[in-house]
Amino acid sequence: xxxxxxxxxxxxxxxxxxxxxxxxxxxxxxxxxxxxxxxxxxxxxxxxxxxxxxxxxxxxxxxxxxxxxxxxxxxxxxxxxxxxxxxxxxxxxxxxxxxxxxxxxxxxxxx
Amino acid sequence: xxxxxxxxxxxxxxxxxxxxxxxxxxxxxxxxxxxxxxxxxxxxxxxxxxxxxxxxxxxxxxxxxxxxxxxxxxxxxxxxxxxxxxxxxxxxxxxxxxxxxxxxxxxxxxxx
Numbered sequence: 001x002x003x004x005x006x007x008x009x010x011x012x013x014x015x016x017x018x019x020x021x022x023x024x025x026x027x028x029x030x031x032x033x034x035x036x037x038x039x040x041x042x043x044x045x046x047x048x049x050x051x052x053x054x055x056x057x058x059x060x061x062x063x064x065x066x067x068x069x070x071x072x073x074x075x076x077x078x079x080x081x082x083x084x085x086x087x088x089x090x091x092x093x094x095x096x097x098x099x100x101x102x103x104x105x106x107x108x109x110x111x
Numbered sequence: 112x113x114x115x116x117x118x119x120x121x122x123x124x125x126x127x128x129x130x131x132x133x134x135x136x137x138x139x140x141x142x143x144x145x146x147x148x149x150x151x152x153x154x155x156x157x158x159x160x161x162x163x164x165x166x167x168x169x170x171x172x173x174x175x176x177x178x179x180x181x182x183x184x185x186x187x188x189x190x191x192x193x194x195x196x197x198x199x200x201x202x203x204x205x206x207x208x209x210x211x212x213x214x215x216x217x218x219x220x221x222x223x
Contacts, residue, residue: 033211041200041217048211086154088212098167099144099204099212101154 002027002091004102012108013077021072021105023087031090032063033099034072038083046072046085077109115215117203123221129191132218134203135184144212145178145188146202154202160186193222 003026013019023032034046047054047061049070054061058077063070074081084104091098116135124130136143144159158168160180168178175194180186190197198221204214 031211035214041219043202043214043217045211045213088154098156098159100156103153 006102006105010106015111017077018075023070025068025089029089030092033088035086079109082109115205117215121219127192130193132188132201134186136205140205140207142206143186144204148200195222198222
């Protein structure tokens, strides 16, 4: 099946710093999402981005589908950005709709 | 919309007891998914439904697990009998065909 690899696995930032998280996937995909799991365990949808670039406040994401990767940019990080960031993909096939998750990037933003 | 609603938020039960987790998807969404999250295995898809019909249950760990979706606004995941290794956070998610997924807040299950 399709493999999703995220890097780095762990990241520690000082408040105000910028960062880039990467997601590589092993096959063409029909859907890609970035999620933030906050310290309370909630999975929050950040971006639905199978291709192109999107921005939402201090966060932006770019997916280059032809090269099978996506990037999540966090600018001017805040302590509330701490948590785990997951990339997840869907490849429609005989088993349509399976959202396959990477292992996540654990981000800690220090004040 | 209130989003995907799961209940209960926390469940503590004794080994051997039956556990039922509940999910109300977003109105109008035609896909519903059950995921399990553990430290060891991360987020795993257990089963998903399309228009209330189970499409893929290959992720269901064993016969002790069962899931139903009797109508478009309700689904259950049942574990009978429960075992300590079933302890995990169980998430329900819904989506509209090719749109993005929305997750519920999860049910933290502890089997003692």
